[in-house]
Amino acid sequence: MSDIYLDNNATTMVDPAVFEEMKPYFCEQFGNPSSLHSFGNKVGFALKKARKQIQDLLGAEHDSEIIFTSCGTESDSTAILSALKAQPDRKEIITTVVEHPAVLTLCEYLETEGYTVHKLEVDSKGRLDLDKYKSLLSDKVAVVSVMWANNESGTIFPIEEMAQMAAEKGIMFHTDAVQAVGKIPINLKESAISMLSLSGHKLHAPKGIGVLYLRRGVRYRPLLRGGHQERGRRAGTENAPAIVGLGKACEMAAEHMAFENTQVKAMRDRLEQGILAAVPHCFVTGDPDNRLPNTASIAFEYIEGEAILLLLNKAGIAASSGSACTSGSLEPSHVMRAMGIPYTAAHGTVRFSFSRYNTMDEVERVIEEVPSIVAKLRKLSPYWGENGPVENPGEAFAPVYA
Amino acid sequence: MWDYSEKVQEHFYNPKNAGAVEGANGVGDVGSISCGDALRLTLKVEPETEVILDAGFQTFGCGSAIASSSALTEMIKGLTLDEALKISNQDIADYLDGLPPEKMHCSVMGREALQAAVANYRGEVWEDDHEEGALVCKCFAVDEVMIEDTIRANNLHTVEEVTNYTKAGGGCSSCHEGIENILTRVLAEKGETFVAGGAAVAKPAAAKAPEAPKMGTLARIRKIEAVLDSIRPALQADNGDVELVDVDGKNIYVHLTGACTGCQMAAMTLGGIQQRMIEELGEFVKVIPASKEALVSMEG
Ligand SMILES: Cc1ncc(COP(=O)(O)O)c(C=O)c1O
Numbered sequence A: 001m002s003d004i005y006l007d008n009n010a011t012t013m014v015d016p017a018v019f020e021e022m023k024p025y026f027c028e029q030f031g032n033p034s035s036l037h038s039f040g041n042k043v044g045f046a047l048k049k050a051r052k053q054i055q056d057l058l059g060a061e062h063d064s065e066i067i068f069t070s071c072g073t074e075s076d077s078t079a080i081l082s083a084l085k086a087q088p089d090r091k092e093i094i095t096t097v098v099e100h101p102a103v104l105t106l107c108e109y110l111e112t113e114g115y116t117v118h119k120l121e122v123d124s125k126g127r128l129d130l131d132k133y134k135s136l137l138s139d140k141v142a143v144v145s146v147m148w149a150n151n152e153s154g155t156i157f158p159i160e161e162m163a164q165m166a167a168e169k170g171i172m173f174h175t176d177a178v179q180a181v182g183k184i185p186i187n188l189k190e191s192a193i194s195m196l197s198l199s200g201h202k203l204h205a206p207k208g209i210g211v212l213y214l215r216r217g218v219r220y221r222p223l224l225r226g227g228h229q230e231r232g233r234r235a236g237t238e239n240a241p242a243i244v245g246l247g248k249a250c251e252m253a254a255e256h257m258a259f260e261n262t263q264v265k266a267m268r269d270r271l272e273q274g275i276l277a278a279v280p281h282c283f284v285t286g287d288p289d290n291r292l293p294n295t296a297s298i299a300f301e302y303i304e305g306e307a308i309l310l311l312l313n314k315a316g317i318a319a320s321s322g323s324a325c326t327s328g329s330l331e332p333s334h335v336m337r338a339m340g341i342p343y344t345a346a347h348g349t350v351r352f353s354f355s356r357y358n359t360m361d362e363v364e365r366v367i368e369e370v371p372s373i374v375a376k377l378r379k380l381s382p383y384w385g386e387n388g389p390v391e392n393p394g395e396a397f398a399p400v401y402a
Numbered sequence B: 001m002w003d004y005s006e007k008v009q010e011h012f013y014n015p016k017n018a019g020a021v022e023g024a025n026g027v028g029d030v031g032s033i034s035c036g037d038a039l040r041l042t043l044k045v046e047p048e049t050e051v052i053l054d055a056g057f058q059t060f061g062c063g064s065a066i067a068s069s070s071a072l073t074e075m076i077k078g079l080t081l082d083e084a085l086k087i088s089n090q091d092i093a094d095y096l097d098g099l100p101p102e103k104m105h106c107s108v109m110g111r112e113a114l115q116a117a118v119a120n121y122r123g124e125v126w127e128d129d130h131e132e133g134a135l136v137c138k139c140f141a142v143d144e145v146m147i148e149d150t151i152r153a154n155n156l157h158t159v160e161e162v163t164n165y166t167k168a169g170g171g172c173s174s175c176h177e178g179i180e181n182i183l184t185r186v187l188a189e190k191g192e193t194f195v196a197g198g199a200a201v202a203k204p205a206a207a208k209a210p211e212a213p214k215m216g217t218l219a220r221i222r223k224i225e226a227v228l229d230s231i232r233p234a235l236q237a238d239n240g241d242v243e244l245v246d247v248d249g250k251n252i253y254v255h256l257t258g259a260c261t262g263c264q265m266a267a268m269t270l271g272g273i274q275q276r277m278i279e280e281l282g283e284f285v286k287v288i289p290a291s292k293e294a295l296v297s298m299e300g
Helices: A016-022 A038-058 A072-086 A101-112 A130-136 A159-168 A240-255 A257-278 A305-314 A334-338 A360-380 B006-013 B063-076 B081-085 B089-095 B101-121 B144-154 B159-166 B176-189 B217-237 B266-281
Strands: A066-069 A092-096 A116-120 A141-145 A172-176 A195-199 A210-214 A282-284 A295-300 A349-353 B026-031 B038-046 B051-060 B135-137 B240-248 B251-258 B286-289
Touching: A016 A240, A038 A066, A038 A240, A066 A072, A072 A101, A072 A141, A072 A172, A072 A195, A072 A210, A092 A101, A101 A116, A116 A130, A130 A159, A141 A159, A159 A172, A240 A257, A257 A282, A257 A295, A257 A360, A305 A349, A305 A360, A305 B006, A305 B063, A360 B051, B006 B063, B026 B101, B038 B063, B038 B101, B051 B063, B063 B089, B063 B101, B081 B101, B089 B101, B135 B144, B135 B176, B144 B159, B144 B176, B159 B176, B217 B240, B217 B251, B217 B266, B240 B266, B251 B266, B266 B286
Parallel strands: A092 A116, A092 A141, A141 A172, A172 A195, B251 B286
Antiparallel strands: A066 A210, A195 A210, A282 A295, A295 A349, B026 B038, B038 B051, B240 B251
């Protein structure tokens, strides 16, 4: 039996059709798209086609609003730093406590440079308080940066509404849509979004390619200056094979949008329902009503995530965890903590993230494996008794903490 | 995913002595609030001889926390309490053929549980004096709290001083920004400001290499031996040693022995030796571990 990959929010397989499209751009069509000769010229046309494919998936008005970057992280940094550079009198940033490190770590750094960063909190289901958000919008704010969908819980934020609210106050709005693009429909020309980040490797394109969408007319300052590539907005010779691959991947994502939101969603729902029915003391995190169709985040109480992952891995199942120990940091996931999930459960969260390549058979196999893995680890846990959590777990086991 | 040794995996997948020991007369409950791991160690001690007859663990934690708990119980069974207390974190890590630097705190927890259980048996109250912070230097496994305390205690002002006192930052140097931030914060407590001293660029390792006159083979090997001799005392201080195995053009094969072999510092040690060789020989050379298992990446 082959291994089961349920970690598609971390990265995805390059679709074989995407790979086919890319192949000629290594050894045959290797020219520099900026060159005048025929070697470069053809590559130039390929990039143009890819730009159009991406424009279509995003529903962008102009293809020149697509800027190729090296990854989602670069797009995030470029967007936020550009907003600050272009509006030197505005010294505030609004973001959320659950952003990806690509935004949060940058914002924390900017705080040391004298900027004020407002981090919106979330409730127990990972939702934002829009009244609070509204109260922070002022002419001191350079940019709002809020993720479209959360990578750990899958929770979707009301991005269009938030962008509209910012636009009414004349404030730039950036969204990290790395997890949303390709999974939920997006129509940028109907929105008030100024900037959007996406990353190829989350939607079956290769790693190391990203896009920054920049609405026409939004003031902009490049991160990388040098060549005239991307109309001088992102210098550096284009990663032509990856761009071609991303174009194809976007086209395919558009074709599979309905599949993602029915079939893939059905697999996710069956997995959750199957695990919750078979395993006591576990629960789904995030907002069940506003979630990516492919993401299940389940907290298993009284055990730790890395241990679960190691045993899953041994059973041929790949998933990921918000536990501290998988990342090398000492803190459990900032997303789980922000939702107020207790330590004994936050450490035991496991994220199963699907793609269109998964099957219902795989789902059933996972549902079969999980209960015994959880039971095995609970047997080792000081919070667990014969048949359930010890009474008053917090009191029965109250270790001396360092 | 972590690069766990076979031994760690063995103790994780098939932990020994899981569960509470029946009729235990010593119990130690410890945890680390920051990383959330927690461990209960139960001991059955024979009162006359203070020999540990049986030991069991219950752990809420990651793979290496479970593996180090299992290892600890195996190590202490049959020992007297005083013998058991001599076991260090490094002993636990060594028993498991090493732990990744980020995971060393798991073995610390095992040792603390042992101290707590012994204190409980003896009717004493155990107090934890160990505090742990986020890992800053991955090459030498030095955490934030350790760096802060050392800066305060010794009135340090530069990254170089921090490296000299704690080793932190002495390896790949990627954590220098982090150390500067800690210095800025700790110095600010005393109303001082951190000034980044020294050169912003390091001197290139093999700058003078091209002009170096060619040495004869024998002279070259003598020189290599001399460099190893000069490094040896430092290694021996850590119960290790190094031997020259072969020289093949630019490749210098050495054999690390004793504490250096399985230790996580092996890559660092080799990197350091290579650096010295390049400086002393005035040419670019590679220092390569002669045994296959010690083939570690030099990137650290
Ligand atoms: C929400 C979010 N933003 C940004 C990134 C970073 O993307 P990349 O790996 O392309 O830099 C990720 C991927 O991990 C993500 O999930």
